[in-house]
Amino acid sequence: MNETRDLKTQENREVESQGRSDTYLRPAVDIFEDANGITMMADLPGVSSDRLNIEVDRNTLAIEGQVSFDMPKDMEALYADVRATRYQRSFTLSNELDTEAIKAEMKDGVLTLNVPKRAEHQPRRIEVQGA
Amino acid sequence: MLGYLRGFDDIFDQVERMNREMEGLFGNRPAWSGIRSVAPGTFPAINVGSSAEQVDLFAFAPGLDPATIEVELQQNLLTIAGERKVELPEEKELYRNERFSGRFRRVLSLPEDVDPDQVNASYKDGVLHITVKRSEVARPRRIEVH
Numbered sequence: 001m002n003e004t005r006d007l008k009t010q011e012n013r014e015v016e017s018q019g020r021s022d023t024y025l026r027p028a029v030d031i032f033e034d035a036n037g038i039t040m041m042a043d044l045p046g047v048s049s050d051r052l053n054i055e056v057d058r059n060t061l062a063i064e065g066q067v068s069f070d071m072p073k074d075m076e077a078l079y080a081d082v083r084a085t086r087y088q089r090s091f092t093l094s095n096e097l098d099t100e101a102i103k104a105e106m107k108d109g110v111l112t113l114n115v116p117k118r119a120e121h122q123p124r125r126i127e128v129q130g131a
Numbered sequence: 132m133l134g135y136l137r138g139f140d141d142i143f144d145q146v147e148r149m150n151r152e153m154e155g156l157f158g159n160r161p162a163w164s165g166i167r168s169v170a171p172g173t174f175p176a177i178n179v180g181s182s183a184e185q186v187d188l189f190a191f192a193p194g195l196d197p198a199t200i201e202v203e204l205q206q207n208l209l210t211i212a213g214e215r216k217v218e219l220p221e222e223k224e225l226y227r228n229e230r231f232s233g234r235f236r237r238v239l240s241l242p243e244d245v246d247p248d249q250v251n252a253s254y255k256d257g258v259l260h261i262t263v264k265r266s267e268v269a270r271p272r273r274i275e276v277h
Contacts, residue, residue, distance in 0.1 A: 028229040030219060041217075043230055045175075045191035045257035069189060069258055072182045079239070080157035081176035082191055109193030109257015 024088040027063070027111075035123050037116035038097065044087050045109035052106060054113070056099045062090040063111070096121040167238050174215070174231035175259070177239065183271055186241050186263045193257030194230075200259060204247045211259065212236040244268075 027042045044052065047065035055062045065087040093099060096117050103114040157178055175192035190211055192200070203210040217232035219225060241263060249264035 028231070029227055030217065030225075030230050031227040032219060033224040033226065034220070034222075041230065043193045043257070045193040046189075048256050069255070069260065071180065072185065072187060075180035075182045075187060077157045077178070078181050078186070078242070079177070079179040081171070081173075082178050082189075083157055108195065108254075109191075 023084040024086050025067075025082065025084050026089055027065070027087045029089070035117075037114060040091075040111075040113045040115070042089070042111040042113070043109065044106075044111050047087065047106070047109060047111075049106040052104075052111065054102070054104055056093070056102065059093045059095075059099075060090055061093050061099075061102075061113075061115075062088070063113075064088050065111075165240065167240065169237065173237070174235050175211070175237065177211075177237060179239065179241070181242060183265070185265055186245055188239070188241075188259075188261040188263075190237070190259040190261070191257065192235075192259050195254070195257070195259075197254035197259075200252075200254065202250075202252050202259075202261060204241075204245075204250055204263065206247060207241045207243050207245050208238060209241055209261070209263075210236065210238050211261075 027044050029043075030041045032039055042063060044063075044065045046067035046069055048068065051066040051068060053062075053064040055064075067082075067085040067087070093115065097115045098118045099115070101116050103116075105112045157180075175190040177191070178189045180187045180189075188209065192211075192213070192215070194217070195213060195215055199213050201210070201212040203212075212235065214234045215232060217230050219228065242265070244265050245263040246266040247263075251262045253260050
């Protein structure tokens with residue numbers, strides 16, 4: 001009896017979540033590379049570090065963030081450039097990158113992500129011996 | 132057995148509710164056609180909300196030093212200006228450069244009943260939040276019936 005009811009609520013919830021608007025904001029990024037790896041900086045204003053989700057699944061790096069800020073309860077919108085509350089963007093990584101060693105830092109709404117190259121792909125300087 | 136999962140559902144529901152509230156609030160606003168309106172994507176993006184007591188402005192301006200943001204309110208005309216310096220290393224391979232860099236300035240007219248002497252500005256997680264109180268006379272008053 002209870003189980004049945006649980007299932008029913010779950011169904012309702014699924015229907016509800018399909019109905020919600022699934023619009024995401026696409027964060028602006030800068031991406032550059034040096035000998036040690038790739039650095040990405042992403043603008044995620046309004047996202048605190050605990051509402052940020054970075055996931056690596058095989059070769060896909062996905063960033064997701066939830067905007068939250070203090071808003072008076074009875075507020076009415078007058079004007080809005082930002083019309084969604086979630087950021088999402090994903091990238092495909094390549095094999096020479098070490099996904100286990102990704103470093104991320106969040107400051108003032110800017111995410112800095114560092115993806116190092118695997119040790120064997122980092123350039124080694126080869127000494128040329130004089131005769 | 133499903134009992135312990137319900138706790139997570141509640142948290143999920145709370146986040147969802149918050150999303151819906153914010154998206155419901157700002158999601159369906161028609162585009163502003165004001166004479167000072169700017170092209171979509173202009174830095175910083177701005178949302179403005181109003182309640183009986185105050186007007187709240189949120190400027191999505193990540194990566195700034197709050198001390199360098201200029202906020203000016205003349206009567207009901209609000210100006211936000213500043214500079215964002217994005218320093219990218221020159222010798223490195225640059226693949227994408229989408230983030231705004233340089234000086235910015237945005238001017239917005241707020242409702243006319245704001246009190247320019249009661250302004251408050253704070254900066255958190257890259258969002259500049261400006262609160263301007265509405266002047267006392269403009270606020271709706273509850274009139275007691277005796």
